[in-house]
Amino acid sequence: MDAHVKRRTSEEVVAERHGKGPQQTTMENRMRSEEERDKLRSYFARWAYESGVPFNALRLRGFEELVEAIGQYGPGFKPPSFHDYRVPLLKSEKEKIDEIKKKHTISWKKGCTLMFDGWTDKKGRHLINFLVNSTEGTFFLGPVDASSQIQDAKMLFEFLDNKIEEIGEENVVQVVTDNASNYVAAGRHTRFLEAMRVHTRGADLVRAGATKFASSFLTLQSLLKHKDNLRKLFLFDHWDNSKLSHTKAGKQIVEIILSTPFWNGVQDCLRASLPLIQVLRIVDGDERPALPEVYIAMEEESDESIVNSLMHKANDAFNDILTRMVPDTTLQDKISAQSAAYTGSNGSCKGDVVWWEKHRSSTPELTKLARRLLGLCCSSSGCEHNWSIFEFIHTKKMNRLEHQRLNDLVYIQYNLRLQIRFQEKGNNPEILIHWCLMI
Incomplete structure (x- = not known):
């Protein structure tokens, strides 16, 4: 060759x-x-x-x-030998992740989101994950072991304050968290569940969605799909012979399942919530900035009254954000004047292309603020994607490692997984922002 x-x-x-x-x-x-x-x-x-x-x-x-x-x-x-794998190679891979962090650090200066979420492992230790999302993607800063701390607002503030200082106070636009997942519990009546599956051909009514907010919607869809079979379930001898059928709760269930108004209500709920679910699916992610996609989705909404109402609320929110993010009143006035000119334009994302092409050089203050806002994610779901990494690494064998080496393993694996997830999505968040702003 x-x-x-x-x-x-x-x-x-x-x-x-x-x-x-x-x-x-x-x-x-x-x-x-x-x-x-x-x-x-x-x-x-x-x-x-x-x-x-x-x-x-x-x-x-x-x-x-x-x-x-x-x-x-x-x-x-x-x-590689046991020592190579345990010491020099681990150090080398951590240095590579640190190099990746430098790219993210540059992007953080355009505006970023600090995300965090708590988790309790099998040994009862309370860990808090801290991640940063920007147009470069999501980067895992590391976990904090809060087991020995009094878990209150003061403790959380101290942790957040330290992380914000690490990222740069002027760079953090918002903080997002979601701890609801730690308090979810469910119970099932096994015998009745098996009887139900006979009539639904093995399907469960309660369906877990890819995201938490989708689960209720999917469950309602499943209920409606199996409506006829559910009604048959309560007309068979198996139900009459069960202890549950003679309880107050059992009689209420039969009344609900056989009620026509109930099923009409399910249909109305599905029709009304579908547009909301579509928007929530957009915002519940960190691979792409959510706001540009929400803006595009609003463009596709045929009901003009809904769009106008949303735009009015967005303008009110923008004024509130402006006062919070820009303390200089002179700069506030400049941005407000530029924003007023923008609002008076076509008012559509496609029509805005012409406006941004013509005025972007004369509205640098508004442009900078818009980029910071449009580059934000709206969910901390990135924190929840990789709890299995901790379960895998925090095993009995791994726990024999020194604490720092264990943290290095988590730091490397978490960020490698995040990098792969963004690569597989094949999305460039900057494209959406540029498309809306034409900068």
């Missing part, structure tokens, strides 16, 4: 494999027999089964890159 031909990195090869374009097959792969490939796969499987590697680990892009890198290295590769 020509020495001047640059070999593609394992990351490039795997990225091409996951892309939509045609994939190249190397000469070496063509020359390998199926028997050789099966033998190699068997070695991987044996190691994974012996060490207890979770099946999902084989889906990670990093695993594919590892395999490709080993193949490119060729025969004779000596794997």
